[in-house]
Amino acid sequence: MKQYVIIGCGRFGRSVAENLYKLGNDVLAIDENEETVQSISDKVTHAVEADATDENALRSLGIRNFDVAVITIGSDIQSSIMATLIVKDLGVKYVVAKAQSEIHAKVLYKIGADRVVFPERDMGMRVAHNLISTNILDYIELAPEYSIMEITALEEWHEKTLLDLNIRSKYGINIMAIKHGNHINVSPTAYDNIHKGDVLVVIGHNNDLKRLQK
Amino acid sequence: MKQYVIIGCGRFGRSVAENLYKLGNDVLAIDENEETVQSISDKVTHAVEADATDENALRSLGIRNFDVAVITIGSDIQSSIMATLIVKDLGVKYVVAKAQSEIHAKVLYKIGADRVVFPERDMGMRVAHNLISTNILDYIELAPEYSIMEITALEEWHEKTLLDLNIRSKYGINIMAIKHGNHINVSPTAYDNIHKGDVLVVIGHNNDLKRLQK
């Protein structure tokens, strides 16, 4: 089990902190805002009010003993950079930082961040892809040209087997799972039937996937 | 091709707007902040400065003719609720709204939002899952107990075939794709070899997936 410190508890930082704690980890949450600290205190191991740009404050919290630090200070770019520099200097091995823009990310990498994340940009891309077609429910980009998508079964597929539909050779995509209500079949065979309302999890080249979108 | 209006162009809204435009759609971006509008104007079809809580302003922009509205006003919950109510009243068929909290989401659904999204909360969950194990690169939750994960091939798998490893019956999971550098194999067969640095895209029950995490 690892020890995580989350610096900044906005919506993103709070979610990272709460989920790491739920997954059984030791989590210290730090924020300069008193109410924010209070509201997260029973969802993590410890929650402390401190200014993350104050090196002495972080040192006295024993930050150097943590395995991973996640800096999620958002709008205040200067504080995000200073906090990243300080935790790296104090000796935290793995530092993740949230960035606002490409240039912000570049600075964070230069000063030693091991990973930079863009939560709003990435979710914006996912939601845009979900919206363009009404049958796409979720989407992940695997490689520049390949994706995994969750799609609602087209009407012409209802009550047919995968063999009947021959989706693999007709569309060049693979069906990885079929969701039917609360049940999920993660090893679909050629003889599995597709029913109305089923959700298919498919993998393939973006050009082939496009042809499934209605 | 559909017509989208994005109301609020923070980091999330901007990403939704830019990606919808890149995907070939008609996109109107609205924000009350002048600089924000200027900075997005060449990345969407039209960008307009307006207060989204002003019904007359939205009406005169012809909002009712849009197929989809995405309300991404963030911190100001009252404005987010008012803007959602107005676009729904003006007759937009499909309205997506960003929420800060469960209670905010409930209000948005009550006043007619068709879909509510939590970008920071969802990305926080993804990042937390990615962090707990060093070989998990990406993660989507398919159903409460089932996920798709991208994992780095464990050392003991190098230079073995899927048949040798017998991962399906040993771990109860399915391998959906193998990424090798820039190449991606989306129909892996039993005779495909796994090499050092390969990334496997796997699907399965969370309990089974846990056993692959190192």
Ligand SMILES: Nc1ncnc2c1ncn2[C@@H]1O[C@H](COP(=O)(O)OP(=O)(O)OP(=O)(O)O)[C@@H](O)[C@H]1O
């Ligand atoms: N110097 C600092 N020390 C500690 N906490 C800080 C500091 N600066 C900002 N924070 C905290 O970081 C959190 C996130 O900051 P902010 O709300 O500006 O970012 P955001 O990107 O809009 O957040 P989100 O989108 O995750 O809600 C806030 O709770 C804020 O109090």
Ligand SMILES: Nc1ncnc2c1ncn2[C@@H]1O[C@H](COP(=O)(O)OP(=O)(O)OP(=O)(O)O)[C@@H](O)[C@H]1O
């Ligand atoms: N009444 C309004 N009319 C138009 N635009 C608005 C209104 N209120 C807020 N906005 C705009 O909405 C955008 C998002 O708001 P804000 O920055 O508070 O949210 P946020 O959740 O922190 O954003 P993000 O995390 O996506 O960066 C801002 O660009 C802001 O100018």
Ligand SMILES: [Ca+2]
């Ligand atoms: Ca205080």
Ligand SMILES: [Ca+2]
């Ligand atoms: Ca904000």
Ligand SMILES: [Ca+2]
């Ligand atoms: Ca103005």
Ligand SMILES: [Ca+2]
């Ligand atoms: Ca945000």
